Amino acid sequence: MVQIKNLHASIAGKEILKGLTLDIPDGQVHAIMGPNGSGKSTLSYVIAGREGYEVTGGEILLDGQNIMAMAPEERAAAGLFLAFQYPVEIPGVAMTMFMKTAINGIRKQRGEGEIDALDFLKLMKKKQAELGMSDEMMKRAVNVGFSGGEKKRNEVLQMAMLEPRMAVLDETDSGLDIDALKVVADGVNKLRSDKRSFLVITHYQRLLDYIKPDVVHVMAAGKIVKTGGPELALELEKTGYAEYAA
Amino acid sequence: MSSITQETIDQVEALGGKYEAGFVTDIESEKAPKGLSEDTVRFVSAKKGEPEWLLEWRLKAFRHWQTMPEPTWAKVNFPEFDYQDAYYYASPLTKNKPKSLDEVDPKLLETYEKLGIPLREQEMLAGVAVDVVFDSVSVATTFRKQLAEQGIIFCSISDAIKEHPELVKKYLGSVVPYHDNKHACLNSAVFTDGSFVYIPPGVKCPMELSTYFRINEMNTGQFERTLIIADKGAYVSYLEGCTAPMRDENQLHAAVVELITHDDAEIKYSTVQNWYPGDENGKGGIYNFVTKRGMCEGKNSKISWTQVETGSAITWKYPSCILKGDNSQGEFYSVAITGNYQQADTGTKMIHIGRNTKSRIIAKTISAGKSDSTYRGQVKIMPKAINARNFTQCDSLLIGDQCGAHTVPYIESRNATAQLEHEATTSKIGDDQLFYCQQRGLSEEAAVALIVNGFCKEVLQNLPMEFAVEAQKLVAISLEGSVG
Numbered sequence: 205m206v207q208i209k210n211l212h213a214s215i216a217g218k219e220i221l222k223g224l225t226l227d228i229p230d231g232q233v234h235a236i237m238g239p240n241g242s243g244k245s246t247l248s249y250v251i252a253g254r255e256g257y258e259v260t261g262g263e264i265l266l267d268g269q270n271i272m273a274m275a276p277e278e279r280a281a282a283g284l285f286l287a288f289q290y291p292v293e294i295p296g297v298a299m300t301m302f303m304k305t306a307i308n309g310i311r312k313q314r315g316e317g318e319i320d321a322l323d324f325l326k327l328m329k330k331k332q333a334e335l336g337m338s339d340e341m342m343k344r345a346v347n348v349g350f351s352g353g354e355k356k357r358n359e360v361l362q363m364a365m366l367e368p369r370m371a372v373l374d375e376t377d378s379g380l381d382i383d384a385l386k387v388v389a390d391g392v393n394k395l396r397s398d399k400r401s402f403l404v405i406t407h408y409q410r411l412l413d414y415i416k417p418d419v420v421h422v423m424a425a426g427k428i429v430k431t432g433g434p435e436l437a438l439e440l441e442k443t444g445y446a447e448y449a450a
Numbered sequence: 451m452s453s454i455t456q457e458t459i460d461q462v463e464a465l466g467g468k469y470e471a472g473f474v475t476d477i478e479s480e481k482a483p484k485g486l487s488e489d490t491v492r493f494v495s496a497k498k499g500e501p502e503w504l505l506e507w508r509l510k511a512f513r514h515w516q517t518m519p520e521p522t523w524a525k526v527n528f529p530e531f532d533y534q535d536a537y538y539y540a541s542p543l544t545k546n547k548p549k550s551l552d553e554v555d556p557k558l559l560e561t562y563e564k565l566g567i568p569l570r571e572q573e574m575l576a577g578v579a580v581d582v583v584f585d586s587v588s589v590a591t592t593f594r595k596q597l598a599e600q601g602i603i604f605c606s607i608s609d610a611i612k613e614h615p616e617l618v619k620k621y622l623g624s625v626v627p628y629h630d631n632k633h634a635c636l637n638s639a640v641f642t643d644g645s646f647v648y649i650p651p652g653v654k655c656p657m658e659l660s661t662y663f664r665i666n667e668m669n670t671g672q673f674e675r676t677l678i679i680a681d682k683g684a685y686v687s688y689l690e691g692c693t694a695p696m697r698d699e700n701q702l703h704a705a706v707v708e709l710i711t712h713d714d715a716e717i718k719y720s721t722v723q724n725w726y727p728g729d730e731n732g733k734g735g736i737y738n739f740v741t742k743r744g745m746c747e748g749k750n751s752k753i754s755w756t757q758v759e760t761g762s763a764i765t766w767k768y769p770s771c772i773l774k775g776d777n778s779q780g781e782f783y784s785v786a787i788t789g790n791y792q793q794a795d796t797g798t799k800m801i802h803i804g805r806n807t808k809s810r811i812i813a814k815t816i817s818a819g820k821s822d823s824t825y826r827g828q829v830k831i832m833p834k835a836i837n838a839r840n841f842t843q844c845d846s847l848l849i850g851d852q853c854g855a856h857t858v859p860y861i862e863s864r865n866a867t868a869q870l871e872h873e874a875t876t877s878k879i880g881d882d883q884l885f886y887c888q889q890r891g892l893s894e895e896a897a898v899a900l901i902v903n904g905f906c907k908e909v910l911q912n913l914p915m916e917f918a919v920e921a922q923k924l925v926a927i928s929l930e931g932s933v934g
């Protein structure tokens with residue numbers, strides 16, 4: 205599904221990703237853990253094509269296709285989704301409207317017609333219910349006045365609505381209470397299929413009790429420094445990152 | 451109307467950021483001789499077969515105009531306008547004034563169809579009556595008869611002068627006196643046409659009334675005059691729209707709008723201004739120097755201005771309310787968008803005279819390109835205005851780093867019981883907001899349109915339904931190409 209080969213990227217002339225290689229096959233869930241500032245969010249932005257992140261080497265393939273020249277919205281249309289570590293507020297734009305505009309933006313790029321208004325509402329209701337989000341919340345402006353946990357839940361809702369092929373979740377578990385963590389994990393697990401892959405960035409092994417990863421990576425100083433099975437996360441819980449210090 | 455739709459975004463993308471209304475209609479016209487003199491004033495008045503009192507009023511205005519200096523306090527820059535190098539009257543050439551739409555030149559009807567303004571009544575938007583002013587004259591007023599059945603007068607001001615002289619004489623210049631300011635003074639001297647509305651006591655106008663202004667002729671100024679009176683307990687919602695062809699030289703538009711509400715009456719006045727703004731190098735475009743003022747004469751009356759200003763090279767405009775009646779209310783909701791080299795200096799004045807008068811100002815300024823935009827607003831509380839209240843909120847949004855936005859509030863309170871609140875913010879469209887939208891599948895331009903429409907929501911939702919969607923599109927179109 206996604207192959208990242210020897211990726212180098214810098215922000216404002218400072219190299220953050222220093223030769224990162226990662227291969228996520230169809231249907232798998234990979235977790236990345238790593239110290240603060242190791243470049244995890246940077247990786248997620250580079251995958252999603254954010255402006256200002258200069259790729260100085262390497263490439264990213266989605267289903268075998270090099271996506272480096274694609275705009276963020278084209279990557280979205282190709283099935284890439286990023287749940288943000290810090291979801292962004294858009295004042296005055298109601299969640300439902302935002303969601304509909306997003307779905308239609310993607311459909312348009314794929315050469316499909318607009319979603320039927322009724323189908324959209326039904327879909328929205330269903331996904332909302334699964335994630336325990338009220339109608340009232342959907343009438344509010346995107347992320348405006350949402351609590352930290354609500355924002356994260358809202359990211360998962362958007363993912364569920366857009367049904368991506370590949371989803372990157374950047375610390376979606378941070379700031380969630382125990383119940384919300386389960387709801388969010390359920391939301392992710394419902395979407396798991398042999399055609400969809402996930403890259404889950406987290407600091408806490410607890411999330412991985414709910415979302416069982418196939419592979420766990422340790423990232424430090426802009427590189428994947430160790431790869432293993434779910435047991436690696438448990439190990440890290442005990443040892444910390446001391447041995448990976450750059 | 452919460453925010454922009456996908457349809458809007460598609461249409462905007464299809465338009466590719468062009469000024470759509472920039473074509474010229476090839477139609478023969480009759481013009482006054484070039485330049486401005488007493489003869490021009492007499493020519494205009496004679497063309498319209500006006501009564502003597504009106505000619506006298508015009509001449510008084512003209513003589514006064516000659517003594518007035520150009521206003522210089524606004525934050526706009528432009529070479530001095532050569533008043534002698536312009537025409538003050540242009541009328542599509544027809545032998546007789548058309549009695550019905552069937553007699554209107556098909557080319558004119560075509561023009562309005564292209565602009566999306568349907569004049570044929572059977573094709574009209576449900577519930578909108580339209581008066582259309584082409585260069586200097588009104589060419590059609592629809593639904594006139596249906597409205598007349600309820601005693602509503604909706605016609606061109608020229609017709610009103612002939613058919614309802616007592617009303618015109620009573621109210622013309624009663625809110626904006628001819629000597630008010632240089633531009634209003636010029637308008638009083640040479641105004642050519644415009645709309646007239648009178649709503650009798652107790653009548654709620656059953657449809658939106660709308661005027662559409664179009665400048666077609668080269669070197670022609672448009673000086674329309676609009677007068678709207680809502681008698682006791684009456685209500686009317688009125689919308690004005692405007693376009694002009696793309697031309698290299700600057701054209702002058704100096705309109706005057708006067709509104710009067712008697713006891714318990716309400717006027718809602720909405721403007722979607724899309725005059726040609728000039729090209730990307732700042733060449734051409736309309737000078738939009740407009741005086742709009744409403745008088746809340748009666749108690750419990752209300753005047754609400756909503757404007758979406760996207761066009762014009764220069765906008766100089768302060769729709770205001772004089773809150774004379776006790777418990778009267780004034781509102782001003784504004785979106786002003788400038789791009790390229792456009793300049794806008796716009797805002798409002800709320801003059802509180804009566805007791806318990808309330809005013810509310812919501813101004814949203816969006817600047818892009820090398821444009822410059824100023825909100826200038828005055829709130830004045832007179833000594834007798836016990837318990838007056840004002841709430842003002844001015845928000846500026848900057849796109850790019852070569853544009854400017856300024857907020858200039860003037861507050862004067864002469865009564866200690868007044869409660870005044872003022873809030874102002876300046877922000878930029880964040881890269882994070884753009885990226886967030888793009889990650890969800892929106893193009894950069896669709897993202898800007900969505901974010902800006904969200905920013906303007908409080909104002910746009912005050913527009914009549916039929917026009918809110920249009921306005922959203924216009925907002926999106928006027929920002930085309932302003933990012934990246």
Ligand SMILES: Nc1ncnc2c1ncn2[C@@H]1O[C@H](COP(=O)(O)OP(=O)(O)OP(=O)(O)O)[C@@H](O)[C@H]1O
Nearest residue numbers: 215216218220238239240241242243244245246247
């Ligand atoms: N715009 C920027 N300009 C300069 N440095 C930046 C910028 N953005 C990020 N960095 C730096 O890049 C490094 C990696 O940041 P990143 O956000 O990717 O880390 P992270 O692994 O996600 O950390 P955390 O676990 O705290 O979320 C940090 O040292 C950070 O300070």
Ligand SMILES: [Mg+2]
Nearest residue numbers: 244245246289
């Ligand atoms: Mg991070």
